[in-house]
Amino acid sequence: FILQKRFIEEDRRGRASGCTDAFVKADHPAQWIADQQEFIRQQIERASAQHCLPARVVIAGASEGAEIVPVLARRIPETTHAVLIGNGGMAPIDAYRLQLERRSVLDARAILKRIALEPADPDALDNLIGGRTWRYWAELTMLRPGNDLLGLTIPVWVAMGGEDQAVPVASALYLRDLFAAHDKSNLTLAIYPGADHALFANSHPNLVDWWLAFDRAMGR
Template sequence: MLTKCIYLLQALLLVLLLGCQSLPPLSEQAPTGKLFHYPDGGSAIYYEIAFGDIKKDTAIFTYAATGCSSLKYQLPQYFSAIKANATLYALNKRYVNDLSFINSCGDDFIRANIFKNRQQDFINFVKAKSAELSFKPKNIVLIGVSEAANVIIKAATQLPSVTHIVIIGSGGFTMRRSLQELKNNHLLNKIYDIDQASKMIKNESASLQRNWFGNPIHWWNDILDVDPIEDYLTISVPILLGVGAEDANQPLASVKYLEQKFTEHNKHNLTVRIYSNNGHSLSPTARADLFQLLNQYLVNN
């Protein structure tokens, strides 16, 4: 009851702060937020959704991507093409309330929103929820979208129970290399000087207020040179990766580079789908195709 009251107060505060701005529409099937408590005393909101038959054999875990909007606005429709007999757990970042949808995230959020923290939070969440399952899962699936992709991949190297991974809108480059590639191909505004920005990010790494390219300097300093390749190559379970051919945030060269690395290391567990007429956010049709492939993998496992 106390948690529900807190959510209602947060929603009221948002309305007061935003005046006549309307909240984004919620699905009639939008799940109720629950509170997960971390070992260090912190907490985050998560959502639980059931798919398929009452008798479950699959657990699916996903994590919020860039910014501080709640996953609630994406649920359950984002994953509607999943046909497995599964329970899906969707985890918000710390300091993101049930109805948050704006990018004015607050200093507490910015301090906590760093790669190693998010990785450990996700690992703790997956382990705790897996231990609580009322069924013994045949499949444990991780789904990472955009910024969350590298967090998911890193976490997967420490979660031996994982059987499948789905990545959307990400590849094998560091963020720095992706930005430079986008600029070289005229997909990034020429005003963004990557080298100059790198110096500024390094010099002002502790800044919580100053932003560059839509995100706090503090965030950029943490994530700019995270290299996912070694983690990808450590993983032996099937990885399904879907990207839009017109993605202005993730260069296709990054995906090709990832495929090249798998070939060089004689690894055959990466399946890539490139969707024409799609950008960074895959269309419902493209997602349905990718999740249909996941459905086939789960049935055949």
């Protein structure tokens, strides 16, 4: 199953084509988590009622979606595998800070300062930061995917491109080191040299290879 964010219209193709006010207001981690958790729980309960609960329940997320996979995997006990693509275990706000530094964004400090100051209306559409409400940023700072993943005993699969320009590959390396420091062996990490955020490298779709490898592992 794939569950999108709220208020995504059929004729929209990303933020470049514009976002409705309803979408922007609902676009924050707490809403994503609540919606995904409700949806997944409904599917599990329905399958259980029909006596056809699958042997594997894989919760997967790509890019921004991967930021909430660790939370969902911990909250939903039926989860058997956690999958993160185009993201790692670093706190999202720390990864964002690294991106600002890497891109030498001139107003990086001003952006981070705005995030730190709570406005009167956290959902105000006339006070967006990077196209997002203050609520989005406030909730993002609360996410600690590394800690959540560390608390899992199920297999954790992570894939990132070595030249990812959207999320620093340091996020995946952070997770690798975190698991090693705690003697955890349930992490399978793949970093594709030269690959971008979608795992493409020299026009080769590494994501396809990665999913095939994951699928084979599931069949063992």
